[in-house]
Amino acid sequence: MFYAQSPKKTGLPREVVKWLQALDLSMYPKNVCRDFSSGYLVAEIFSRYYPQDFSVHSYDKGTSLSAKQRNWSQIERSLQRQNLHLMKEVIDGAIHCKPGAAELLVQEVYTLLTNRRIRDVQGPEWDFTDQEYQELLPTLARSTASKAIKNNLRITELMAEPDISTNQRKAEVILHRHLEHKAIERVLNPGRFTVRREKPNLGQLAAKNLVLSSRGDECFDSPSSKDPTSKLCSSSTWSGAAVSFKEIKVHQPVRRSLVSC
Known part of the structure; x- marks a missing residue:
């Protein structure tokens, strides 16, 4: 039984949470990002509307990358038979547990099955990065360039696409975005990046042997x-x-x- 949970904790709008409660799902999604990444709950949701095309017993409850890929491949084939489509970028983001991807996926499934629009859903520009979380942190606690690449380029992405050139381009995009935000911070807060040398450092005070x-x-x-x-x-x-x-x-x-x- 899917019990009530605050939309602020799940990251889902209230109407979507009520809709999920009415479906009487077998698994309690404690973590939306993690629990919807395997595709099992998504298949169970579609089985409530298309029981013949979505047999829950044929899906794997595992959380490995291979289990996720098998489940989502089967879901996409079943959706094609019903002439339904989910965005590939959102599915990939949900598989790799990108920030905000699973929430957007559930909202897309909600719109697809109920023909209802969610008011607070933004436009077609999605950003499955941790930038929103980084902006909430103090300036000194934000990620460095290497940490930004580690946070936004998951290990499952490297496993799913082992091509070095592809992953290098992804890392370059993340690094370029990180440097852009740093440049904006320099403009907005120039005093933080100014080097102040009111007192001589130890290197200047130390005597040099000739x-x-x-x-x-x-x-x-x-x-x-x-x-x-x-x-x-x-x-x-x-x-x-x-x-x-x-x-x-x-x-x-x-x-x-x-x-x-």
């Missing part, structure tokens, strides 16, 4: 040592880095041999 000589080692008397044999030597064999060390000469007494007379 190489005294580039010809071998060089030794000189240490001014801070009272030992006349103490010397400081610098070596130029460390790729331009000056290495200083102290050379101490120790005069050991001559050891006399103990020989009995």
Whole structure:
């Protein structure tokens, strides 16, 4: 039994939620994005209107990519017999759990079966990305370029379409969109991207050692040592880095041999 759930939690309009409740579905869709991606619930919805063409027992309840592809291929063949069509972009987005794709798919099925239009459905431009979610986050918490590609290019997409050139083009589109939003942020909030150097950094404060000589080692008397044999030597064999060390000469007494007379 499909119990009531707030449209704000499911992401579906209220009239669609009431319609799903009346269908008495066998599975409770706790997560619209996940539960509708396999196609099983979609096939069960169509079976309420076309029981002969949609046999629920022939569909797989699994969540693997192969199970999803088999279910959706069977759904598309059954829809063609009834001269019904679902948008391929929406189906692909639902299979790969893209943001907003499953919600739009359920609304499209609702319109297709009930001939009713939903008032809050926008135009034909869909954006199955996490951009809407990123805009809700603080500026510092938003995704980087690599994270944006990871979020919007799912692993199931790479498995379904293993062509390197195709996936590279998808990544380039995501990266281009990410850079465009960054450029807009620079225009709207230029102060955030301004580098402020009121105080010198550690690199500027650190003393830089200069190489005294580039010809071998060089030794000189240490001014801070009272030992006349103490010397400081610098070596130029460390790729331009000056290495200083102290050379101490120790005069050991001559050891006399103990020989009995």
